[in-house]
Amino acid sequence: MRILILEDSxxxxxxxxxxxxxxxxxxxxxENGRQxxxxxxxxxxxxxxxxxxxxxxxxxxxxxxxxxxxxNMPIIVVSGSYEEKEIRDRVTSYGNVLNILxxxxxxxxxxxxxxTVKEQSTESVRKMAxxxxxxxxxxxxxxxxxKMILAGMDVARLNFSHGSHESHAKTLQxxxxxxEKWGKPIAVLQDLCGPKIRxxxxxxxxxxxxxxxRLVIQTEPIEGTATRFSTIAxxxxxxLRHGDQVLLDDGLLELKVVKEGHDEVECQVVVGGTLKSSxxxxxxxxxxxxxxxxxxxxxxxxxxxxxxVDYVALxxxxxxxxxxxxxxxxxxxxxxxxxxxxKIEKPEAVENIRAIINATDAIxxxxxxxxxxxxxxxxxRIQHEIIRMCWQENxxxxxxxxxxxxxxxxxxxxxxxxxDVSVAVKDGTDAVxxxxxxxxxxxxxxxxxxxxxxxxxxxNYPDSMxxxxxxxxxxxxxxxxxxxxxxxxxxxxxxxxLDAHGTLFPQLSKWNRKVPSLLVTKSLHVxxxxxxxxxxxxxxxxxxxxxxxxxxxxxxxxxxxxYIKTNxxxxxxxxxxxxxxxIPQMGAFQLVLVE
Numbered sequence: 001m002r003i004l005i006l007e008d009s010x011x012x013x014x015x016x017x018x019x020x021x022x023x024x025x026x027x028x029x030x031e032n033g034r035q036x037x038x039x040x041x042x043x044x045x046x047x048x049x050x051x052x053x054x055x056x057x058x059x060x061x062x063x064x065x066x067x068x069x070x071x072n073m074p075i076i077v078v079s080g081s082y083e084e085k086e087i088r089d090r091v092t093s094y095g096n097v098l099n100i101l102x103x104x105x106x107x108x109x110x111x112x113x114x115x116t117v118k119e120q121s122t123e124s125v126r127k128m129a130x131x132x133x134x135x136x137x138x139x140x141x142x143x144x145x146x147k148m149i150l151a152g153m154d155v156a157r158l159n160f161s162h163g164s165h166e167s168h169a170k171t172l173q174x175x176x177x178x179x180e181k182w183g184k185p186i187a188v189l190q191d192l193c194g195p196k197i198r199x200x201x202x203x204x205x206x207x208x209x210x211x212x213x214r215l216v217i218q219t220e221p222i223e224g225t226a227t228r229f230s231t232i233a234x235x236x237x238x239x240l241r242h243g244d245q246v247l248l249d250d251g252l253l254e255l256k257v258v259k260e261g262h263d264e265v266e267c268q269v270v271v272g273g274t275l276k277s278s279x280x281x282x283x284x285x286x287x288x289x290x291x292x293x294x295x296x297x298x299x300x301x302x303x304x305x306x307x308x309v310d311y312v313a314l315x316x317x318x319x320x321x322x323x324x325x326x327x328x329x330x331x332x333x334x335x336x337x338x339x340x341x342x343k344i345e346k347p348e349a350v351e352n353i354r355a356i357i358n359a360t361d362a363i364x365x366x367x368x369x370x371x372x373x374x375x376x377x378x379x380x381r382i383q384h385e386i387i388r389m390c391w392q393e394n395x396x397x398x399x400x401x402x403x404x405x406x407x408x409x410x411x412x413x414x415x416x417x418x419x420d421v422s423v424a425v426k427d428g429t430d431a432v433x434x435x436x437x438x439x440x441x442x443x444x445x446x447x448x449x450x451x452x453x454x455x456x457x458x459x460n461y462p463d464s465m466x467x468x469x470x471x472x473x474x475x476x477x478x479x480x481x482x483x484x485x486x487x488x489x490x491x492x493x494x495x496x497x498l499d500a501h502g503t504l505f506p507q508l509s510k511w512n513r514k515v516p517s518l519l520v521t522k523s524l525h526v527x528x529x530x531x532x533x534x535x536x537x538x539x540x541x542x543x544x545x546x547x548x549x550x551x552x553x554x555x556x557x558x559x560x561x562x563y564i565k566t567n568x569x570x571x572x573x574x575x576x577x578x579x580x581x582x583i584p585q586m587g588a589f590q591l592v593l594v595e
Contacts, residue, residue, distance in 0.1 A: 001119065004043075005029040006036040006050040006062060007078075016049065019107055025114075030560070033057025034183060037065045038561040040073075042126045047098070047117050048075045049110075052087070060090070065182070067096050068150040068445060074098040074117055078105055127455045128513060128535035130154040130431035131448060132189065132398055136162070136439025140171045146178040147445045148438065149186060152452030154531045155311075155431065156186055159439065160300045161193040172307055185527035185538050187311060189341065190304040192297040194315025195290040197281040199248065200230035209253060211272040217246070217255075218264035224275070231281060239288050240265045247282040248275055251372040284347055284373035292322040298329065305335040310528045313341035313364055318348035320359035327359075339529060341398070345369035350382055357386075357393050362532060364433070367401040380423075387427045394478075394510045396532050399424040400433035404451060408441040418454055425458040430509070430534040462514065479507050482587030486571040487511035492591070493568035494518055496554055498547070502526030504575045509533040516563045520554045537563065547574070555594065568594040 003025050007013045013029040020027045028043070030036045033050075034057040040048060048066070052059035063075055075097050081087045082102030091100045099113050132155040133139070133148055145156070156175045158168050172188060179186045202224040209215065215227050219234035231237070240246070246255040246267055253273045259266035292314060304312055314326055323342050330338045339361035342349070345368065349356060357363060365386055371379050383399060390397035403421050404413045421432055434451060438444040476484070483504065486495045494516040499505050505519045505526075512535065519530050519538045527538035539554050551572055558564045572590040579585050 001025045001047065001114065001117065002043075002045045003027050004036060004040055004045045004048045006031075006033060006048065006054065006059065008032060008051065008054040012051070016105070023111065031055070033059060033062030033065070035560050035562075036062050040066060041069055042562040045073070046119050047114065048073065050075055050077055052077060052079045052081065052091070063091075063094050063097060065150050067094060068147045069152075069449065071096055076101065076110070076113055078103055127152065127452055128459055129425050129429060129455045130532055130534060131451050131455070132157055132400070132431050132433040132532075133444070133448060134159055134191075134433070134435045134437075134439040135171050135175070136436075138440050138442075139438050139444040140167075140174060142174040142177055144444060145174050146182055148448045149178055149182050149184055151445050151448040152455075153448050154186065155189050157189045157191055157313075157433070158309075159191050159435075160297075161191070161196065165300075165303050168303070169307065172309070176308060185524060185531055185540070187528045187531040188309050189311040189313055189532075190300070190309045190338075191313040191343075192300055192315055193294070194292060194297060194343075195233065195288075195294050196315070197231060197233040197236055197283070197290075198278045199275065199281060200224055200232060200277070202229060202275060202277045206274045206276040209255075209269045209272045209275050211269050213269050213272075214258070214266060215255070215269065216264050216266055220263070224277075229275070232278075233281075233290065235290055236281070236283065236286070236288060237265055238262050239286050239290075240283070241286065244283065244285045247284065247372055249273075249279040250368070251282065280369075280372075282369060282372045292316055292318060293325055301326070301329060302333075304338060305330065305333050309336070309338060310525075311339050311341050311362065311532065313343055315343050315366075316346055316369070317342045317344065317356060318346050319352055320355040323356060323359040337525065344386060345373070347373055350374065353386060354389060354393075357389055357395050360395065362396045362398065363390050364398040364400050367399075371401075383424070384427055387424070387429050390430075391428050391510065394506050396430040396506070396509070396534070398431040398433050398532075399429040401435060403432055404434060404437050404447055407443075407447045407450065408436050411443065411446065413450060413454075421451065421454045422458045425455050428513075428534075431532055479511065480504055480573075480575055480587045482573045482575070482589040483507050483511060485589045486573045487514075489571055491569055492571045493564050493594075494558065495571045495573060496520060496551070496558070498550060498554075498572070498574035499526070502529060504573075505530050505536050506533060508573070509536050518554065518558055518563060520550060551592070555592070559594065564594050566594055570594060 003020055005016050008031050017027045017029055030039055032054040050059045050062055077091050077100040080103040091097055131152050133153045134157040200221055207226045218230050219237050221230045240257050242257055242260055244257045254271040255267035256270050257265050258268050323340055326340050341362040341364050342356050342360040343364045343366045345366040365383050367379055387397050404417050406414050424432055437447045441447055495512050496518045497508050498520050500522055508517045516537055517535050519536050522542050527540050530536040530538050539557050541553050564570055570592045572592050574588045577585050
């Protein structure tokens, strides 16, 4: 049986380990709950044996964390406070606690309890691809956010299409509190609304549009009927041309413009159905004069610049100039180093994709509106090509929309959804995103746990770096040579990057997807930015240490977290600096044996 012991007393650990190994069990041991959680989520075990009183994370915190990620994994608690009924009652209230035993341990009793445990089929919850979770009414409680972090959330998305600045501030504080409690940097993505085009109010909240009938869309607000309704974006009316498609309610209804006008246009119903109030309007054939950055977006962006936001996403991007406009606002403010995510959902964006990738800091493949404005059959190939181009240009990419949509209402995903997530991970996406599934779903924590399990399963079968990719690595003159050397290794257990200013980790994320990439930095801000990048694990060390001291401290941390072990080989990489001897170093690469 594979057993993990959590015990801060060295004599206690040695005694437990010795007796269990004598019985033929395989045993690992750690000193506190955080180490236990990180070991438990990176190795396979059948049972945990945990003390309660430990420094850092105590036994209660470990039990709580494991109840989120592996709710069926049994835990045996050993405690010197066994006689206290309040403690026994608290411990046994956890569903994953099998038994509580007193100290000193009665080994006969322990072995009897172990004999009732069946071997588990657990697997590592450690993953390379990242999970972006939209926070909403179902998930904005601090306790729920904490559980989502434990289950695998790396980036929290605040959707500014909904909610007030006050409600978002409250949610942001809950995210930061949970981040501190569980010791994992979380990036916050502010998603701007953009120029969302919707219908106005409809009579009786819904009218029937009949195929072949004609109707008018006008600029002046009115209560809509089957023959005439308005839009909340009257500017679009003058842009519509004869023959243009007008798609309503995510493309479920379709109109065709038959008569142009400045204040109103006449359309014919191509695909009918019930049109309700405030439904989306998509115009795939129309060149719109609406700006991508609205006045609301600018006000929301100012809020983000005044709060601890890490990324800002711009909706309905069409050209790289729109990205540059947002970047100019950020730069001019001088407040925060916000990175920009371009949401690809318009046909014009697909046409300009290479230039947009070069202008932005990250890409989101927003397949919802994309699948309405473009033929749905084209979306998988577009997704594949954008992921490929983002990898080439070293730009992180998020695959989004309806990935586990059925889990908004169900406990399990469809087989098609599982395949969808798996394909995106196999193609090389940096992150996958959950929208309504976590914002309004029935069980946000279970959704994140399920997404993480799909990612892990796909990552169990990595594609080794082929000959073509090796040649690309060698030929890539933009990559620091030290990273090229580290990424070419086949026998290292991990790559450790000393990157105080956060300039090199994107290169390491691109090329090193075989072993863990450990980013050593003093900056929480850098660590949060890195949370969007595939296979980057931040280690934050704030003390003033020299280079060798920093390496030793980071090695100790990585060993405690279970990323490396004694006798492993670790590649240590750093970028340009002036050495103590005054030599201008371009990059450095070192192989270290873990002791």
